[in-house]
Amino acid sequence: MSLGIIFLVIFIALVFEYINGFHDTANSIATVVGTKVMTPRQAIAMAAATNLIGALAGHAVAKTVSSGLVDAQFISPLVIVCALLGGIVWNLITWWFGLPSSSTHALVGGICGAAVASAHGNWHAIIWSVEKVKDGKVVMEGVLHKVVIPMISSPLIGFFGGFLLMGLLYFLLQNARPRFVNHFFGKAQIFSASYMGFAHGLADAQKTMGVITLALVTATATGSFQHIPDWLGFLRMDKSQQSETSIKLIQNAKSTPAQLHGAAAVLENESRRLQPGEFREAFQTLAAKTYAATQDAAAAQRLTNLATATHREILAAEDARWLTKVPVLGSMVAGKFTDWQKTLGSEMKAAEAAGKPALSIAAKKVQDLSPDVPAWIKIVCSLTMAAGTMAGGWRIIKTLGHKMVKLQPVHGFAAEATAATLLAVTGSFGMTVSTTHSITTSIMGVGCAKRFSALKLSLIERILWAWVLTLPAAGGVAYLMVKGFQVCGWIP
Secondary structure (H helix, E strand, O other): OOHHHHHHHHHHHHHHHHHHHHHOHHHHHHHHHHOOOOOHHHHHHHHHHHHHHHHHHOOHHHHHHHHOOEOHHHOOHHHHHHHHHHHHHHHHHHHHOOOOOOHHHHHHHHHHHHHHHHOOOOHHHEOOOEEEEEOOEEEEEOHHHHHHHHHHHHHHHHHHHHHHHHHHHHHHOOOOOHHHHHHHHHHHHHHHHHHHHHHHHHHHHHHHHHHHHHHHHHHHHOOOOOOOOHHHHHHOOOOOHHHHHHHHHHHOOOOOHHHHHHHHHHHHHHHHHOOOOHHHHHHHHHHHHHHHHOOOHHHHHHHHHHHHHHHHHHHHHHHHOOHHHOOOHHHHHOOOOOOHHHHHHHHHHHHHHOOOOHHHHHHHHHHOOOOOOOHHHHHHHHHHHHHHHHHOOHHHHHHHHHHOOOOOHHHHHHHHHHHHHHHHHHHHOOOOOOHHHHHHHHHHHHHHHHOHHHOOHHHHHHHHHHHHHHHHHHHHHHHHHHHHHHHOOOOO
16 A cells, blocks of 8 residues: 555545535534624634634544444545545535535445445445443444434434524513614624534544544554654554554464464553553553463563553543643543553453453454544644635525524524534534534524424425435445446455
8 A cells, every 4th residue: 555545545535624614614603694793704714713623622523433433444545535535526516506414424424335335235344333442431333323323313402402492592581672682692692603613623523533543544554654754654553563463363262372472462562662542551451461361470460560550641641631621621522541451351251251252352342442533633634624614615604594594693592502512512422413414403493483484494305305315425426436446456
C-alpha cells in the first residue's frame, strides 16, 4: 500500500468534512437567520467558531466510526475512498435541491455499502450488534445500537422535545408582551445557536476523524508504515502489525506455551514505545495475563506493576485537563477509562465459569479496543469543518429557516436548545445521530406547538423521503464504486 493512497484517503476525507461544513451549516444557524436575530455572515462566523470548539471537545463518535460499524478485515484505504465518495455524491445531490439530508447517514451508508462490496456480498462485514469494552464499561456496539435505533428515536425525541419546550414557553409567557418576548429571546437565541454550533461540531466533525483513524489503523496493522521516514511517523497508530499478530496468537486456544510467551514479550516491547494510554495499559495487562498462563510469575508481576502505573498516569493526565472542570460541558467531554486489570480479570473468571478459554476471551477484548484519535487529526478536521462552515449553505438555510415554518426568536430558541441538547448527550455516548434530523424535527415540533397548520406538509414530505433514501443511496453508490475498482483490479 503506497503512501500516495493513504494521503488520497486523507484528502478525500477532508473534502467530505469541508462539504459537511457547508452542507450542515444550516443545521446550526438556519433558525437564527430565519428569525433575523443575526445576519447570515454573522451567524456563519459564529457557527464556524463553535463548530471548531465542539469538534475538539470529544472523541466518542470518532471511536464508533473507526471501529464500531464494519469488520476491519474488509476495509482498505481504497475501500474507504469509495465509502467517502458515496457520501459526497449524495450530499451534493441533496444540497443542490436544498434538502436537509443527513451527512452522518450518508457517511455511514457509504462505509457499510463499501464494506459489503469489499466482502463480495457478505453482509457479515457489517457489525450489526456486538458487546465491547469502551471508555471504562461494557457497551453494545454496532450499526443497530449506534445508527439504526438513534436514527428512529432521535427525530421523535427532537419533535416531542421541541413541542413540549415550546408548549412550556407558551404557558410561561402567555401574559408577556410580544415586544419583550422578541427582545429577550432575540438575545437568548444567540446563546442557543452557539450551543447548537458546539453540538454540531461535537457530533459531526468526529465522523471524518473516525474515517481517517480507521484508514491509519488498517495501514498500520498491515505493516504499510514499517519503512516510512521518521518525519511521517505521526501516521502510525498504536496497534502495529506485530502487536496485532501477537494478540491473534494469544487468542488462538491452540497456541503453545512457547508461542504465548513470545507473544507476551512482543506486547511488552510494543508497550514501551507507546505513550501512556489505553493501548499501552491493555497491552501490559494482556502480557501479564499471558505470562501468568505460561507460569512466568516474575514477568507477570512486572507487567502488572507497569499496567498499574500506566493507569495512574492516564487518570492524572485526565484530572489535569481544565475542560473537564467546566460545569455541564465537563461531564460530556471527560474521558472514562477502562481499568484493564479489573476488566480482563472479571472477563477471564466469567469465561472459566462458562468453560471457555479465558485467555482467548481476554485477547479478544484487547483486539476490540477502539483507537484514540490523534490530536493532529482532531485539529485538521476541526479547521476543515470550520472552513466549510464559512462557505455557507444558503439553499438549505432557506429551506429550514423560511420555507418549513415561519419562526420567531422564541421558536428558534426552543428548536435550537432541544436539538443541541439531544446532539450533545448522544454525542457523548458515541451515537452517530444526525444533526439534520435533530434540528429539523425540533423545528417541526415547535411549529406544531404554534399550530399544526403552520407546517408546510408538502415540503416535509420531500425532506422525509431524502432521509429514508440517504443510507441506501449513499451505500449503493459506494457499493458500485468498490465493484468498479474490483473489475479494474485495484481492490481484491
